[in-house]
Amino acid sequence: MALSATMVGALLGLGTQMYSNALRKLPYMRHPWEHVVGMGLGAVFANQLVKWDVKLKEDLEVMLDKARAANERRYFGLARCKSD
Amino acid sequence: MFNLFLAVFPEIFIINATFILLIHGVVFSTSKKYDYPPLASNVGWLGLLSVLITLLLLAAGAPLLTIAHLFWNNLFRRDNFTYFCQIFLLLSTAGTISMCFDFFDQERFDAFEFIVLILLSTCGMLFMISAYDLIAMYLAIELQSLCFYVIAASKRKSEFSTEAGLKYLILGAFSSGILLFGCSMIYGSTGATHFDQLAKILTGYEITGARSSGIFMGILFIAVGFLFKITAVPFHMWAPDIYEGSPTPVTAFLSIAPKISIFANILRVFIYGSYGATLQQIFFFCSIASMILGALAAMAQTKVKRLLAYSSIGHVGYICIGFSCGTIEGIQSLLIGIFIYALMTMDAFAIVLALRQTRVKYIADLGALAKTNPILAITFSITMFSYAGIPPLAGFCSKFYLFFAALGCGAYFLALVGVVTSVIGCFYYIRLVKRMFFDTPRTWILYEPMDRNKSLLLAMTSFFITLFLLYPSPLFSVTHQMALSLYL
Numbered sequence: 001m002a003l004s005a006t007m008v009g010a011l012l013g014l015g016t017q018m019y020s021n022a023l024r025k026l027p028y029m030r031h032p033w034e035h036v037v038g039m040g041l042g043a044v045f046a047n048q049l050v051k052w053d054v055k056l057k058e059d060l061e062v063m064l065d066k067a068r069a070a071n072e073r074r075y076f077g078l079a080r081c082k083s084d
Numbered sequence: 085m086f087n088l089f090l091a092v093f094p095e096i097f098i099i100n101a102t103f104i105l106l107i108h109g110v111v112f113s114t115s116k117k118y119d120y121p122p123l124a125s126n127v128g129w130l131g132l133l134s135v136l137i138t139l140l141l142l143a144a145g146a147p148l149l150t151i152a153h154l155f156w157n158n159l160f161r162r163d164n165f166t167y168f169c170q171i172f173l174l175l176s177t178a179g180t181i182s183m184c185f186d187f188f189d190q191e192r193f194d195a196f197e198f199i200v201l202i203l204l205s206t207c208g209m210l211f212m213i214s215a216y217d218l219i220a221m222y223l224a225i226e227l228q229s230l231c232f233y234v235i236a237a238s239k240r241k242s243e244f245s246t247e248a249g250l251k252y253l254i255l256g257a258f259s260s261g262i263l264l265f266g267c268s269m270i271y272g273s274t275g276a277t278h279f280d281q282l283a284k285i286l287t288g289y290e291i292t293g294a295r296s297s298g299i300f301m302g303i304l305f306i307a308v309g310f311l312f313k314i315t316a317v318p319f320h321m322w323a324p325d326i327y328e329g330s331p332t333p334v335t336a337f338l339s340i341a342p343k344i345s346i347f348a349n350i351l352r353v354f355i356y357g358s359y360g361a362t363l364q365q366i367f368f369f370c371s372i373a374s375m376i377l378g379a380l381a382a383m384a385q386t387k388v389k390r391l392l393a394y395s396s397i398g399h400v401g402y403i404c405i406g407f408s409c410g411t412i413e414g415i416q417s418l419l420i421g422i423f424i425y426a427l428m429t430m431d432a433f434a435i436v437l438a439l440r441q442t443r444v445k446y447i448a449d450l451g452a453l454a455k456t457n458p459i460l461a462i463t464f465s466i467t468m469f470s471y472a473g474i475p476p477l478a479g480f481c482s483k484f485y486l487f488f489a490a491l492g493c494g495a496y497f498l499a500l501v502g503v504v505t506s507v508i509g510c511f512y513y514i515r516l517v518k519r520m521f522f523d524t525p526r527t528w529i530l531y532e533p534m535d536r537n538k539s540l541l542l543a544m545t546s547f548f549i550t551l552f553l554l555y556p557s558p559l560f561s562v563t564h565q566m567a568l569s570l571y572l
Contacts, residue, residue, distance in 0.1 A: 012547060019543035022459040023438075024533050049558060056561035063164075063568045 005046040013042020088155050090145035091162050094138045094170070095210050101134035102203040109196040122194035125185055131199040132181045135206065139174040142167070152569065154216060158278060161216040164569035168562055169213045169348045172423060176340045177206045179430045179541055183437050184333040186535040190440075191239075193331070198238050202337060205231035209345035218267040218277040221349055225263065225313070228345065229256050232338060236330045248329030255312070255322040263309025269302030283356055300362065306353060307366050313346045316404060317373035320397050324381075327393035332440055335389060336433035339396050340426045343403075347422055350407065351415060356570055359410055367408040372501050374401025379505040382512045386446055388436055391512065392429075395471060398509060399425050405486045405502060409493040415567040417482075417489040420559060424470075424482040424552070431467045431545040435460065438534040438542075447516060451525030460534075461520045463546050468513040470549045473506045478552035 017038035018028045029035065105127050113123045152163035181202065187193060208227030215221035233256055237249020271277050273296050274285045286299065308319065315323040327335045354363055378398020385391040403425065406418025438460065439450070454461040470479035483506060490499040552559075 012551075016540070016543040016547060019459070019546065020536065020539040023457075023463065023539040023542055024536070025457065025459075025531070026533075049555075053558045053561060056558060056565065059164075060561055060565050060568075063565060067568060067571070 002047060002050075005050045006043045009043040009046025009049075010039040011042070012046065013038035013040065016042065087145075091153065091155060093145055094142040095207060097141055098134060098138045098203060098207045098210070101131075101138075102200055102207060105130055105134070105203065106197075106200045109200065113194075113196060122188075122192075123196040124188040124194050124198065127196040127199045128181060128185055128188065131203050132178060134203060135174055135178045135181065139171060139178070142170055142174065158280075159217045159220040160211070160214045162214060165348070165351075165566045166214045168566050169344060170210050172426070173206065173209055173213065173341060173344045176344060176426050176430065177202065177337075179545075180333065180337045180340060180433075182537040182541055183336060183430075183434050185537055187331070187333050187437055187440075191331070193239065195238055195240075198235055198334075201231040201235045201238075205235075206341070209341060212345040213348045215349065216279050216352070218270065218279075218282075218353075221353070222260075222264055222267060225346075225349070226260060228342065229260060229313075232256070232342070235334050236326060236338070238334065239331045242329075242331075244329035245331060248326045251322055251329075252326045259309050259312030259319070262305050262312070266302045266305025266307075266309060269298050269305065273298030273302060279352060279356055287359075303354075303360075303363060304366070307363060310346060310350050310353075311366075311370055314343055314350075314400050315397050316370045316400050317377045317397065318370075320374070320377070323397060324390050324393040327396070328387060328389045332389070332433065332437050335393075336430065336437070339392070339429045339433065343400070344422055344426065347403065347407075347418065351418070351570055354407070355410070355415060364408055364410055367404050368495070368498060371401045371404035371408050371498060374398060374404065375501055375505040376401075379508040382509070385512070386448070388439075388445065388447055388450070391447065391516075392432055392436070395509070395513075396429065398505065399471075401505075402483060402486055402502060405490050405495070405498055408498060409489050409495060411489065411493050412564075412567045412571075413489040413492055415570065416560075416563045417485040419563040419566055421482040421486055423559060423563070424478045424549075427545050427548055428467055428470050428479060431463070431542060431549065432471070434538045434542050434545070435464050435467065438538050447519060448523075449525055450516060450519045451523040452528070453520040456531045463542055464520060465517045466546055466549055468516050472510040472513040474510070476553045478549045481553055481556060 014035050017035045021028050021030050108130075109123050109127050112118060112121060114120065152161055154161050181199065184199075205228045208224050208229075208231065211224035212221060212228060215224050233249055233253040236252045237246050239245035267277070270282065274282065276282050276285060286303075312319040327338065330338065374397055378394050378396075378401055382391050382394035382398065385394060399421075403418055403421040406414045406416075406421055408414070409417075439453075450464075453464070466477065470477035473480045473483040483502065487499040487502050490496075490502065
């Protein structure tokens with residue numbers, strides 16, 4: 001998972017730098033060190049995005065459980081009171 | 085454990101940075117020793133750095149966000165919704181500032197106050213997003229709006245800019261007055277300005293029979309004030325003139341940043357504070373009218389900026405679909421819609437700024453762009469196809485989710501109008517593509533190379549627009565969290 005995220009991120013970073021050079025009508029590989037920086041930043045970004053996505057899903061589960069519990073307290077508790 | 089200082093440190097930092105940059109600008113720009121240097125770029129870079137540091141402080145200072153916290157006499161709230169909206173706003177501001185640097189050089193624009201006012205308005209918008217009281221909300225709106233009135237007129241030698249600033253001031257002040265009148269009527273009828281108290285009083289007020297003309301008029305006036313600010317029909321008249329007359333970076337900023345903060349406010353006030361059939365009908369009508377007018381009026385435009393202004397009005401209509409639903413899915417689709425709209429608009433205005441150097445003002449001037457700069461023409465085409473909602477681009481995803489949210493809550497007519505106006509909108513978006521690839525311009529314009537900031541911004545936003553559909557999961561999860569945290 002980390003390897004594929006790193007590879008995709010590096011590709012994205014490289015692509016971004018090449019696209020940026022192309023927009024400025026420069027040779028695609030001008031200043032190749034910028035492409036290396038782009039690949040590094042892209043790899044870091046992709047890995048962090050994947051980790052953040054996992055954390056987001058966990059936090060979302062916590063929030064949904066909280067909402068479910070609040071609804072059960074409100075509606076099932078009410079039903080229990082009425083039946084009493 | 086909630087730490088108040090960490091929670092408000094980003095706002096404190098950006099206010100201090102704004103004032104320090106103002107003093108720096110005033111002292112050095114009037115300095116005879118340094119030969120009265122133009123400081124717009126210098127202050128611009130420092131301003132961009134301040135925004136990025138604020139973003140880092142916000143990200144680093146986040147507590148456990150499944151719990152909401154109220155602070156400063158319960159006037160402000162920090163939760164998931166606030167956190168992500170503020171991060172998104174700061175990213176948009178950073179993107180907009182990065183587009184400006186070449187503009188300062190090309191147009192010989194040496195007003196450093198421009199950046200200071202952008203930072204001050206950003207600060208106002210940060211407070212707007214976290215406001216949890218009508219008074220705090222209004223003060224933050226005014227802080228944001230007053231800065232906008234001035235930056236709209238910042239190009240002092242241009243009568244169009246002065247006209248835009250004056251129009252914006254008059255209409256903005258009018259809408260702020262209506263908003264305040266609505267707040268005062270709500271306060272007069274309920275005795276409350278805090279959103280928690282208003283939620284307890286106003287929830288279901290139309291059903292329980294606790295009707296009051298004061299409450300109804302108050303909510304109506306607040307809705308009208310907000311609709312003015314987001315340029316929804318029928319309160320949209322100011323937008324095309326002001327977007328066209330203002331300097332292009334200002335137009336970019338006006339199209340993106342205030343919509344984020346004002347929609348955040350609308351969700352807090354109306355979804356949490358009060359939501360009833362009347363409000364839903366108002367937003368239904370405004371959504372349908374905005375989509376129809378945005379589609380039809382844009383067809384008649386000959387200038388690029390006016391076309392983007394009407395396109396923005398149309399997109400506000402699509403985004404209001406999410407609000408009109410009143411469901412969690414609706415709010416989630418609204419937030420997805422705003423995020424994607426902001427990135428597409430940043431892309432579009434970065435291209436307009438790049439072309440502006442070659443004095444492209446009319447749509448007809450875009451002719452043969454595919455021959456002079458094919459990559460830029462392809463980027464513009466991708467942006468236009470995304471605006472039109474053509475798959476597999478990000479714009480399609482946002483419209484898809486909005487229409488499905490509308491279908492999910494039974495608003496079939498809303499979804500139908502959305503689809504039909506999207507098809508009509510394709511005409512003028514694809515007309516731009518046709519001009520670039522198949523037409524020749526009236527006068528051939530020499531290409532001038534764009535700067536690195538714009539090219540990097542364009543590359544990143546274009547990749548997002550193109551590749552979003554491959555990995556939409558983070559945006560879906562974060563917007564779901566934001567929607568839930570409005571209720572929890």
